[in-house]
Each structure stands twice: as structure tokens, then as C-alpha cells.
Amino acid sequence: MQIHLDPRSAEPIFEQIAYAVKSALATGAAAEGDRLPSVRELARELAINPNTVVRAYEALEREGVVVRRQGAGCFLTGRGSELAAAGRRRQLQELLRRAATEAFHLGFSADDVRRALDQSLERLDFDRQRKATP
Amino acid sequence: MQIHLDPRSAEPIFEQIAYAVKSALATGAAAEGDRLPSVRELARELAINPNTVVRAYEALEREGVVVRRQGAGCFLTGRGSELAAAGRRRQLQELLRRAATEAFHLGFSADDVRRALDQSLERLDFDRQRKATP
DNA sequence: TCGACTGTATTAGTATAACTAATACAGTCT
DNA sequence: AGACTGTATTAGTTATACTAATACAGTCGA
Known part of the structure; x- marks a missing residue:
């Protein structure tokens, strides 16, 4: 799964990451059960702070897209929104x-x-x- | 033309105003030649600072949606985007x-x-x- | 021509959000 | 047990959105 940031975008970095993950899932570039890059790994790749990646993963978890397991990683649930x-x-x-x-x-x-x-x-x-x- | 702000929206106030104007134009609630509320009038109505309204009108002007005339007011051009x-x-x-x-x-x-x-x-x-x- | 409007400009300030940096703890897996 | 993983916290910087105040210049109608 490729995640790029658009430096010209006004959109916050953490939201660009979250969108990229949803996009990969939606297009089939990623699937339920896939593990996302670790917080530190993605931070290095994108040259950003790990806390910013954490923010993106937190948002995705709140929306039910991922589940995080301390020590193990962050995994795609394959589930959609949990809203009514x-x-x-x-x-x-x-x-x-x-x-x-x-x-x-x-x-x-x-x-x-x-x-x-x-x-x-x-x-x-x-x-x-x-x-x-x- | 009615302009409301959604206090729960994360979207900046000036962008909500700009969108409301585009929406009124798109739905026929407003038309080419219409004059927008003045900066001070809209600011009073929405209980916000006039400079914030100016920001919205500036953005709309940059996109070709309105033309501002000092002393006369701010008018809908009815034109769309001027991008290539x-x-x-x-x-x-x-x-x-x-x-x-x-x-x-x-x-x-x-x-x-x-x-x-x-x-x-x-x-x-x-x-x-x-x-x-x- | 004047008063009441209009837009425009500027300076200064506050609050919040986004992002960073650093550090340390706890869990997992090989 | 070591190298990874996520989690948490504190502190700092920068940028953005919004505010407040003030004053200038243009328009329009009476």
C-alpha cells in the first residue's frame, strides 16, 4: 500500500494519511487483515513525526477502519463506518x-x-x- | 439568499460562507447580478467579524464567482471557475x-x-x- | 453636496489546531 | 532477549482562523 502526501494540499497530514488508507481499501489495493506500516516506519517514509501517524491511525480506528494492537501492529478491519x-x-x-x-x-x-x-x-x-x- | 453557519462544522467560517454563496447560485436561489449582503450586514447577521466576511468574499472573487466594487457592493458574476x-x-x-x-x-x-x-x-x-x- | 452606506486596508491580539521533539513504558514476536 | 510494535505524556513551534479597532476611499440617493 502506497501512501503519499501532497505538500500543496491544505488538508492536514493526518487526514491525508487516513484518506489514503480508506482509498487503498476501497480500490482493493489493501484488504481486511492487512497490516499497516508501523507508526515509526510510516513516519520515516513520509519524513513526518510518529505522533502525526498515530493521529491518523486513531482517526481510522474511531471510524472502524482499523484495529490497533499494542506490540503487534495496526490492522485493517475491512469494516465500513459504524455510524447508524x-x-x-x-x-x-x-x-x-x-x-x-x-x-x-x-x-x-x-x-x-x-x-x-x-x-x-x-x-x-x-x-x-x-x-x-x- | 440565506447564509447559515454550522457551529459544529470543523470547516472555517469563511469557507462555509463561500460555499453557501456558491450553493445559492447553483440552486437558483441567487442569480447573476445579485448583490451579496454587505460585509458589515452579514457580519452582524452571523455575529462574526467583518474581516471574516471579507475573507469569504475575497475567496469568491479569486474564483470568479463575485466582483467587488468599492462603495457599491459585492455582486454575483454568475460565472463559473476561471481555471483552464x-x-x-x-x-x-x-x-x-x-x-x-x-x-x-x-x-x-x-x-x-x-x-x-x-x-x-x-x-x-x-x-x-x-x-x-x- | 452631504450623509449613510459601501468596500479596503492595516495593526495588533487571542485561541486553536497541526505538527514537532523527546522520552519512556508496555506488549508482541521471532 | 532483543528488536520490533503501539501508547502516553510533556513541551514547544508554527500556522491558521478569527477577533477588535481604526481609518480611508468610493458610491448613491436625497
Whole structure:
């Protein structure tokens, strides 16, 4: 699993790491049971502080994406969000509402946006998706 | 045009304002030529500092959404992003890639996501959309 | 022409968040 | 038992967001 940071991004480093992990899981580049690079190893690779990696792994654990075992490592659960269905639906709505608004601002048509979404969805490994807790 | 702040959002206030303006434009709640609330008026309404509103309007101006006229006010151009086509396409790809990844994490199917996007797109006023600079 | 608005600019300050550095402890695995 | 792993804590720096105050310059309508 490759994790890169975008130095030009305004997004906090720990959030970029967390997103990269979710992206690897979603695209099939990583799977349930995989062990993430250790805190120190990833910190060295990215030339950042280990505490920053810890923050990313903490966030992922809070969202149910990973489980950390002291002394053993940090593992992908393969599980999705543990939020209730209503909360997840609300997050999805908000997510796509923002994306649609931003796409409108960028000057794209509704069909442009649908096509772009299809391309993004094709990259994802829905066959191996673990559904969220009902 | 209604602008509300979400106190629970981690998003900076000035970005919430900028997004609200883009959203009003996209949904037809506001149109080219409309004047935004003045810096002081919006600051009073939202109980924030006028400089924070200035920051939002500056960001919108940089993106081509508004034009500010000293003494006269701040007006919606109705124009979209002024980025080159390649830049806009890249932003769209990135936008939807992130949305798709997050939706996957939330446990939704590809069809769930398409439907949710359709709902969001239906809210937008594509008939009145001003295309971005070619 | 003047008053009440508008945007613009600047300086100074506070609070918070992100990240860093260092150190040490406890668990795991080979 | 050694080399790894995660976990915790304290302390510090930097950057960002927001605030407060003040003053200047432009617009518009009466």
C-alpha cells in the first residue's frame, strides 16, 4: 500500500494519511487483515513525526477502519463506518451535495458529473466491500 | 439568499460562507447580478467579524464567482471557475474520487451513490448555469 | 453636496489546531 | 532477549482562523 502526501494540499497530514488508507481499501489495493506500516516506519517514509501517524491511525480506528494492537501492529478491519444508517445517509447526502455544487461551479453539466462519478466508482472494489453495521 | 453557519462544522467560517454563496447560485436561489449582503450586514447577521466576511468574499472573487466594487457592493458574476479546462477536469476527478471513496467507506453500493448524486443534481439550476471560460 | 452606506486596508491580539521533539513504558514476536 | 510494535505524556513551534479597532476611499440617493 502506497501512501503519499501532497505538500500543496491544505488538508492536514493526518487526514491525508487516513484518506489514503480508506482509498487503498476501497480500490482493493489493501484488504481486511492487512497490516499497516508501523507508526515509526510510516513516519520515516513520509519524513513526518510518529505522533502525526498515530493521529491518523486513531482517526481510522474511531471510524472502524482499523484495529490497533499494542506490540503487534495496526490492522485493517475491512469494516465500513459504524455510524447508524441515518447518519451515514446524511453524510452521503451532504458529500454529494457539496460535490455537485462544486461541479456546477466548475462549469460541468449534470451528465459530465455522472460520467465522472462512474469513472470513480469503477475504480472501487465493490465485490469485496464489507457493508456497514445495519 | 440565506447564509447559515454550522457551529459544529470543523470547516472555517469563511469557507462555509463561500460555499453557501456558491450553493445559492447553483440552486437558483441567487442569480447573476445579485448583490451579496454587505460585509458589515452579514457580519452582524452571523455575529462574526467583518474581516471574516471579507475573507469569504475575497475567496469568491479569486474564483470568479463575485466582483467587488468599492462603495457599491459585492455582486454575483454568475460565472463559473476561471481555471483552464484541464485544471477543472482534474478538480472534478479528485472531487468525485474522494466522494466515491468516502461513500464506499460508508457502506453504500455504486447504485446508492449514483442515486444520491442524481438527487443532488436535481436541486441544481443547470438551465441557468454559466459555463466556465473555455 | 452631504450623509449613510459601501468596500479596503492595516495593526495588533487571542485561541486553536497541526505538527514537532523527546522520552519512556508496555506488549508482541521471532 | 532483543528488536520490533503501539501508547502516553510533556513541551514547544508554527500556522491558521478569527477577533477588535481604526481609518480611508468610493458610491448613491436625497
